[in-house]
Every structure is written in structure tokens, then in C-alpha cells.
Amino acid sequence: MQSRTSHARAGRPRSAAADAAILAATRAALVELGWSKLTLQDVATRAGVAKTTLYRRWAGKNELVVDAVAELFDELRLPDRGSLAADIEGVVLQFAAILARPEARSGLMAVVAESTRDAALRERIRMSIVDRQKRLVVRGRERAQARGELPGEDDAAAAARTADLIFDVVAGAVVHRTLVSAEPADEEWVRRFTQLLLLGLGEAARTGFAGAAGERGPDGKDARGRDG
Amino acid sequence: MQSRTSHARAGRPRSAAADAAILAATRAALVELGWSKLTLQDVATRAGVAKTTLYRRWAGKNELVVDAVAELFDELRLPDRGSLAADIEGVVLQFAAILARPEARSGLMAVVAESTRDAALRERIRMSIVDRQKRLVVRGRERAQARGELPGEDDAAAAARTADLIFDVVAGAVVHRTLVSAEPADEEWVRRFTQLLLLGLGEAARTGFAGAAGERGPDGKDARGRDG
């Protein structure tokens, strides 16, 4: 069977359990040691494998950490909460929860920094982490357009550019808040951010901007869409 | 006289020229080698000083790179272009120009990553890099409020939270665009981003969002303030 599904070449197959153990050990090491003090020898010991096994599967520290961190983003979902605002808040809160974990904080920025000088690494990050997030933006936007909350776009290229822009704004804001400003992207912050994103600077400020007093938008439409 | 101005304790004073040479050498090494392959021995050789001199002035690689990169942000200015939109575009373009330089790309994210596990380093980054940027947001917002483009805010604490939010959105978006998406934050992107920030998702999309056809805001006010 294996000969058909994945052309299993003869020989001893790689241990899938070892893969999982290594990635879990990498995350544990990231939590305890952080990026700079993480060594492959330490990861190997934690995972119960030999150091040479690590080098047979990953080119180095960068690639290993990318794969270890990428698994954290598997849990990202796009819940249908009934309105664009509520959908944004939901997915942003999930994203913020992942970035609040120490293994993501210390690992993600480090590999992004490394990727500025390594095109292959940048591509690996894009495929296993970034694109998965961007897909949520695209689908959420389509959903909002189907609801009539956002106008449709005829030009496909323009639609892609817009999705890229929105993605950079959303992901960038959460990352900057969490890692640079080093303050939590909690529910109140997400509410205020969502209002700013939907209404813009002038209009959002005019509605009080507080979230507590401004859950409903100025056009009378329920901004959170709990009951329609 | 120095005994009064800066209590210059007796002994040979530190060479200011060495400081400048070391920081310049650090930036040069960042360009050629990137963060991970940058060694203090290499920086010392480039600067024409001994390695021990580096350790007498900086605790390690992290602190050195923070200071070297911080100088890049000295050139940030807040030009008065006549309108909030034009001011935002101007300062964002300056920020993008700095982030386009390789010494900023490879150095900035790396020290931010390190700062997730080092509170002292995080404070150093905040003081010498982040706060300088944030001040531009605060002043630009005050200017827009004086112009009547944005409503004033009575609560000082709420005003500070709003400034923080705007700052995270602006800086985060540019950083994410430049370093994660790895695409240039050029004039067209900045135009579209500014429109999104000012008008919000729904309204900005409704105006076409393109920039080329949307240089003027929907309220008829020239969004770029070039010739009126």
C-alpha cells in the first residue's frame, strides 16, 4: 500500500513519532530557553533522539523552529458569528491567543528576522504560516460581501491587493501590539481595533471609540451582529 | 569645566569617535552578514578597535545592535503637508524607507525577538526606537484635531489608549508588509493604506479603494494636499 500512496522507497521508514516528539521538544525548549539559547543538542535530548537525526530531517535551527511554530497555527478557525465585526473580533482573538504563548513569541519573530536574508526560509514561512492566516481574511471578506456588508469587487487583481492590505493591517497590528508594545491584545483592545478598521479614524473617534459605549455603529446596524 | 557639566571623572575619556565607528561598523556588518552571522570580533575589526572595547561599552550583541539601528530612526520627521491624510502618507513613507534598508530589516526584528525574553532589552528598544515613533503619532493627531479633521478627546487616558492603538496599527502594518509579506510599502500601497485607515473597511471599499482613481476623499477634500 505504501508503495502506491507515497512511493515508499525500500529501507527503514522515518519514525513519525520522532517528528512529533522533536517538534514538541522544540516548543518546550523555546518556552524555557528562548530562541537564542536554544541548541539542537538540547532539543535532541528532550525528544529522546540523537542530534544527527535532527540534521537528517532539518537543515538547521531556522527550519526546525518554523515547523514547530507552524503547528501552533493549526487551530486557527474562522467562526461564523453573523457579522463582519464579530467575525473579525473572533479571528483576531484567536490570533492574539496564539501570539500570547511564549513559544510563539520567541520563535516567530526570530525566524522572520532570519528570513530577511534567506529567501528559502521566507518561502517556508509563507507557505506554512502566513498563507494559512491570509486565507481566513479572504474567506471572511467573501462572507461579508455575500452578506452585503462589503461591496463586491469586479477586478480580481484589485481584490487580491485589497485582501493583502487588510491582512497586513490586521496581522501587523496584533503582532506589533503583542511583541513590540508588549501589551495584551485583550477583548477590549480587539473591540476598539475592529471598530477602527471598520469605520476609520474619523468616524470611529466620533462614536466615542470606547467599545463599552460604542458597541453599536453609528448607522444603527448592530456592529457585533449577535442577534441580527 | 567638564567637572561641572558632566562630572568627568579623572582619567582618559572614552573616544566618541570610537562609538561612532563601532555603530557604523555594526550597521555595515548587518548589511553584509545579517544578524545571525554577525560577530563582535568582526565588528571590532571593522571599527578598528579591540574586541574588549566593545564589551566595556555594551553588554552584548543585543544592546549594540539596538543602538546601531536606533540611529537610523533619527531622521524621522513629521512634515506638515496640510491634511491628515497627507501627513500620514508622509510619515509612513519615511518609516517604510527606513525599513527598506537591509541593516534595519535584519537587525530590528532580531532584537525585538530577543526582547520577548529580556525586559531590560525591551525597555531599551522602547526608549530609543519605539517612543520616538509614537511621538509622531501623538503630534500628528493633535495637529489633525487642531485642524478640525478629528474630534477632540476629553479623557486623557482614553486619548492615550487611542494613540497607542493607532500607533500599533500604523507601525504594525508597515512592518508586516515590509518584513513578513516582503513586499515594498511603496507610494501606491501607502495611499491605499491611508485611505483604509481614515475611512474604514466599508467606506474605503465603496470609494473604489484604488488610489489612482481615489486621490480625493469622498468629502471632496484633497487627500494629498499637493496643490489644492
Place this chain on the structure above:
DNA sequence: GCCATTACGCTACGAGCCGTAGCGAAAGCG
């Protein structure tokens, strides 16, 4: 069951960088 093939654990190794210690010389101050 036997063999070719691949993965694995283990050890050892040179190379490079880190951060520090110690020394003599240089450059300021009074």
C-alpha cells in the same frame, strides 16, 4: 528467509565564537 536500502544512535572531531582576565601603554586631570 535473505539481501539491499534506508533510518537511527552513538562517538568523536575541527572550527568558530563567546566572554573574561591580565598586562603594558596611552591620554586625560590636578
Place this chain on the structure above:
DNA sequence: CGCTTTCGCTACGGCTCGTAGCGTAATGGC
């Protein structure tokens, strides 16, 4: 001229990296 601090230089132990080599384990083909 003494005192103090900085500087250049050398040397060092300790650590990590990435690889090589070897014997063993596990699988598929025959």
C-alpha cells in the same frame, strides 16, 4: 609629575556547530 581610566593586545576555558564514521535496527523486494 602622580592618579585614574581607557585602550590594544594576547590568551584562555567553555560552549555550540555541523559533519564523519561506524555498527545496529527496521522495512520492502525477491
